[in-house]
Amino acid sequence: MKARYEARARVIKALAHPSRLFIVDELSRGEKCVCELTEKIGSDISTVSKHLSVLKAAGLIQDKKCGTQIYYRLRKPCIMEFFACIELVIESTAREQLELVELEVSDQNKVL
Amino acid sequence: MKARYEARARVIKALAHPSRLFIVDELSRGEKCVCELTEKIGSDISTVSKHLSVLKAAGLIQDKKCGTQIYYRLRKPCIMEFFACIELVIESTAREQLELVELEVSDQNKVL
DNA sequence: TGGCTATTTGGTAATATTGCCAACTATAAG
DNA sequence: CTTATAGTTGGCAATATTACCAAATAGCCA
Incomplete structure (x- = not known):
């Protein structure tokens, strides 16, 4: 059972980098060569190649x-569906943080 | 635009560890306390707390x-849907590797 | 209060990731 | 064959992650 989580982690770890997420996003709209991706990312070509x-x-x-x-091209486009959920997490976290800040401000107003 | 990929990467990086994937899986079946999770994972409680x-x-x-x-409980259960796609990636990769090995073997048989 | 349990935090050593440069391979064209 | 272009690989320094131990915090109960 532990092996399954390790296998999943390996795949997810591969996604866990801004440039690699950008690459996946780009490839979701069609195949691209290394030079095209390198130009868009702006890192050294060797860095992009390693990603x-x-x-x-x-x-x-x-x-x-x-x-x-x-x-290069995406092997399983279903990955893309995942990002919608990630965005949901990001958005709801941001909203919650905002509420916390607003709460603090109104508490402070009561004290003053 | 770059900020969006960084934000996504931060969330995905948080998922990119076997123990944390295990935790998410456990929490998908209902909330659990730290001690329950610690017992199942088998690491130090401080390690689990940090995860x-x-x-x-x-x-x-x-x-x-x-x-x-x-x-603790899961904030957005949609995360779970993602794992089905990850499993697909793992399975199809394994299948492909197997085919490669089989090809090598049959090539070797031709040579002999 | 003092002790007990659950959990977090600080510190630290081992390990992994990242990004660049330089060197290398491969293919196409002159 | 030589050169140019596209890409990969090796090496390395900077940085980040991980896991444990020890110490601190928080709530409960005697």
Whole structure:
């Protein structure tokens, strides 16, 4: 049973980086080569290449050689549905924090 | 735009650990206190407490004090749907690896 | 109050991740 | 063959994560 959580963690860890999330988002709209992604991300090409290899090792993307270029694409587009839930978490957390701040302010007003 | 990917990465990073995935799975079946989770996980209670604080900071879980115990629960159960897709990625990757190995074996048989 | 249980926090050593540079491989074109 | 382009790999320093122990905090009960 523990092995299952480790396997899941490996895949999720591969997603847990802003550049890699950007890559996944880009690939969800069609395949792209390393140079295209590198230009959009703005990091060194070797950095982008390593991010791609992390995603590939996790089974999230696959590549296809085309002459001198290598095109990557998403292997399971269902990943994208997940981001809607992540956004929900982010939004509701932000809303809650706001309420906490507002509560503090109104408490302070009572004291004054 | 970059900030959005960073925010997503923070939440996903909070999920990217076997023990924390286990915790999320447990909490999906109802709230649990730290001691219950600690017993199931088998790590030091301080370790479990820190995992819980990571999940809480990410907005994934929330706590409720009940006497001397603290009960945690999932804030957005939609997270669970995501794991089905992760399992799909894991399974299809495993299947692909198997095919690769089988291919290698049959190639070797041709050579012999 | 003092002790008991549940939990968090601080400190720290081991380990993992990240990003860049430089060097390397592979393919295409002249 | 030489050069240029696309991409990967090795190495390394900076940074982050992890897990444990020890100490602190909080609520309950005698």
